[in-house]
Structures are given as C-alpha cells and as structure tokens.
Amino acid sequence: MRVGLIGIGKLGTAMMKHWSDSNQTVAVYHPDKLKAEKFVQHYQHGQVLMEKDLLNLDILVLALPAKEVIPFIEQFIAKEIGTSSMHVVNMATTLYTKEVKHKFPHLSIYGVKFMGHSRELLERGNGLFIAESPLPSSIQKIFQFLGEIKQDSEERLVQVNKLATYHAVKTALDIEREFTKKELDIKYVERALTSIAPEVLRSYSEGTLGHFGREVAAELQRERRSILDRT
Numbered sequence: 315m316r317v318g319l320i321g322i323g324k325l326g327t328a329m330m331k332h333w334s335d336s337n338q339t340v341a342v343y344h345p346d347k348l349k350a351e352k353f354v355q356h357y358q359h360g361q362v363l364m365e366k367d368l369l370n371l372d373i374l375v376l377a378l379p380a381k382e383v384i385p386f387i388e389q390f391i392a393k394e395i396g397t398s399s400m401h402v403v404n405m406a407t408t409l410y411t412k413e414v415k416h417k418f419p420h421l422s423i424y425g426v427k428f429m430g431h432s433r434e435l436l437e438r439g440n441g442l443f444i445a446e447s448p449l450p451s452s453i454q455k456i457f458q459f460l461g462e463i464k465q466d467s468e469e470r471l472v473q474v475n476k477l478a479t480y481h482a483v484k485t486a487l488d489i490e491r492e493f494t495k496k497e498l499d500i501k502y503v504e505r506a507l508t509s510i511a512p513e514v515l516r517s518y519s520e521g522t523l524g525h526f527g528r529e530v531a532a533e534l535q536r537e538r539r540s541i542l543d544r545t
Contacts, residue, residue: 316370317456318343318363320386321377322353325405325428328436329377329460334359336459343368371400373452380409387418401453407475410468411446424449426457427471435460444471485511 317333317340319326326342333340334357341363344350354360368374368390376383383406402423404411411425427444428435435441441461446468449457457463486507493503517523523531 315452315455316372317341318368318371318374319377320344320374321405322349323377324432325435326377327353328432328441329375330357330360331436332439332459333357333456338456338459341367341371369400373401373403373456375403375405375456377405380406382406383409383414384417387414387421401450403453408472424453425468426453426463427468429471429474444468 317338319330319340319342322330322342322344330340330342330353337359339359339361340357341361342350342354343363343365344353347362350362354362363371376386378386383404387402400422402421404414404423404425405427407427411423414425415421415423425444425446426449429442429444439461443457443461443463444466445463446465448465449463454463489506489511490503493506514523514527517527518531
C-alpha cells in the first residue's frame with residue numbers, strides 16, 4: 315500500500331515515528347526536496363516522495379494547518395491529480411471535512427482528526443483519532459499503528475479541544491497568580507507548570523494519585539459539596 319504524508323511539523327513527525335517503528339513505509343513530500351530528505355533520514359521506513367509520483371498513491375495524509383489544505387488540493391486539481399483514485403485524509407482540526415468535500419466533490423476525501431497533543435503522541439503513541447464517517451479499511455490499517463479511531467462529529471472534537479485548552483490555560487494563570495502573590499521564585503513557577511501540574515493531571519486521570527494528591531482531591535471534593543449544599 316502506497317502511503318504519502320504531506321506535513322512534517324509536530325503531528326507529522328509524531329505519526330512518522332510510529333509508522334516507521336511499525337515497519338509501515340511512508341513517502342514524504344515537501345516542495346523543498348532537501349527538507350524532505352533531511353526529514354526521512356531519521357526513519358528507517360521513510361522515503362522521499364517526488365511530485366510526479368503523487369498520482370500513484372493509495373492514501374495521501376494531509377497533516378497541514380487548516381489554511382493550507384484547500385490550496386494544496388487545488389494545486390493537485392490543476393495538475394490533474396484529482397483524477398487519481400487515491401484517498402485523501404484531512405487532519406486539520408479546524409477545517410471541517412464536509413467543507414473540503416463540498417469544494418472537491420469528485421475526490422475521495424476522509425476526515426481523521428487527532429484529539430490530544432502531538433508531543434504525547436510522539437512519546438507515548440496510543441493516540442485517539444476522530445472520524446465522522448466509516449473509513450476504508452486501508453485508512454484504518456495505517457492509523458491502527460497510531461492508536462484508536464472513534465466515530466464522532468468533528469464539531470465535537472473542536473468543542474473538546476477548546477474546553478480542555480480553556481481550563482488548562484486558566485489553571486496555568488491561576489498558578490502564576492498564586493505563586494506571584496506568595497512571592498515565590500520564578501523557577502518554582504516554571505517547575506509547577508512544566509512538571510508538577512502536568513504529572514498530577516496525568517496521575518489523576520490514570521487513578522494513580524499519591525497520598526498527598528488523594529488528600530487534596532478529597533479536600534476539593536468536600537469544598538465542592540459544601541458549595542452545592544449552600545446553593
């Protein structure tokens with residue numbers, strides 16, 4: 315199966331690592347051939363994809379920013395790549411796949427969106443991907459090396475990302491404000507933001523909080539119940 319990747323940023327890098335580790339050959343295209351060559355040097359099963367070979371792919375994964383997806387596809391249309399039978403995968407979080415399908419109805423386009431942070435995918439694998447519609451078995455096969463695919467709306471993905479980002483940033487601002495109020499060293503603020511808080515959140519989600527963490531959680535739950543009782 316001939317798979318191509320467009321986009322060698324954080325998400326593309328994370329996916330490429332796990333594809334290569336799983337012996338899945340993926341060819342990478344970049345307008346700057348030297349950048350593509352430098353990128354694939356890090357992956358045993360990576361190859362450089364030439365522009366003339368784009369028509370011969372079975373799957374083309376677009377790990378591009380939302381604003382670059384449609385211009386890239388338009389470039390394909392101008393070069394008659396639209397006549398190919400390949401499946402195009404839109405991974406841009408904020409570009410709904412139905413918009414892309416509406417613009418290019420003759421293309422075989424599917425949306426597969428990553429829910430999470432690319433750094434976590436790179437380091438841990440086992441990612442969560444959202445697809446609105448059932449996917450061809452060929453697309454399912456290449457994403458099984460990266461994690462789980464769940465069927466849900468792309469709007470839901472955006473909602474979850476926005477909600478999680480809002481509360482994460484709010485927590486970071488609260489930490490900065492409280493540490494500043496107590497005149498604590500800036501290095502302690504940095505440590506709280508980059509190490510303590512992220513690991514506490516991870517432990518909470520995994521149910522592995524230590525004794526102190528469990529005590530804090532219990533105290534917060536009592537405070538929450540008290541507030542609810544008063545209201």
